[in-house]
Amino acid sequence: MLRQLPLAYFVGIAAGVYHAQFPVFIIGEDMATHEFVVAVDEAQRLIGPESPGEPTALRRAYVQRPTRERLHQPVFRARVLQAYRTQCSICQLRHADLLDAAHILPDGHPRGHPVVPNGLAMCKIHHAAYDRNILGVRPDLRVHVRADILNEIDGPMLRHGLHAMDGRTLSVPSARASRPDPESLDERYELFRQAG
Numbered sequence: 001m002l003r004q005l006p007l008a009y010f011v012g013i014a015a016g017v018y019h020a021q022f023p024v025f026i027i028g029e030d031m032a033t034h035e036f037v038v039a040v041d042e043a044q045r046l047i048g049p050e051s052p053g054e055p056t057a058l059r060r061a062y063v064q065r066p067t068r069e070r071l072h073q074p075v076f077r078a079r080v081l082q083a084y085r086t087q088c089s090i091c092q093l094r095h096a097d098l099l100d101a102a103h104i105l106p107d108g109h110p111r112g113h114p115v116v117p118n119g120l121a122m123c124k125i126h127h128a129a130y131d132r133n134i135l136g137v138r139p140d141l142r143v144h145v146r147a148d149i150l151n152e153i154d155g156p157m158l159r160h161g162l163h164a165m166d167g168r169t170l171s172v173p174s175a176r177a178s179r180p181d182p183e184s185l186d187e188r189y190e191l192f193r194q195a196g
């Protein structure tokens with residue numbers, strides 16, 4: 001911290017698996033609680049842990065955004081993909097480059113936390129379709145495609161990628177603690193129903 005040396009921060013994903021965030025810098029220390037303040041990007045480093053005279057809410061918003069983008073999102077993605085064995089929960093695609101961690105309750109929702117029970121591993125197309133309420137997931141893990149989409153006629157991506165997913169059951173982790181939270185699924189499914 002005193003020498004402001006760049007460090008690598010290894011955030012635990014699963015047993016023996018880490019997300020490496022670098023460079024990070026230690027910018028403050030709370031002697032009483034034995035905690036350190038870590039800056040995950042250059043802007044946070046310059047702002048420092050204490051900037052007197054700045055409105056707190058504004059400063060917090062300024063610091064939270066890079067933390068969410070640089071640290072929380074990659075860690076969330078890594079944890080969800082690990083839990084789902086790098087596989088789309090809807091179509092079973094196993095190509096990490098084409099997979100995302102979708103939020104069940106969105107980022108910004110009071111319970112939209114970046115934790116595995118609020119996440120679903122999805123390929124890019126199913127993630128976008130889920131976010132835009134083109135398909136929904138019931139709390140019993142059944143996938144539903146919106147009626148107007150089912151009535152459309154188009155090429156193979158619509159037929160195989162969307163229509164064929166209607167009625168499938170989501171593949172979820174066997175570990176109970178990693179499975180999607182049924183209450184969150186229920187609340188999210190309600191939004192899908194309203195959209196349809």
Ligand SMILES: [Zn+2]
Nearest residue numbers: 088091123126
């Ligand atoms: Zn998929």
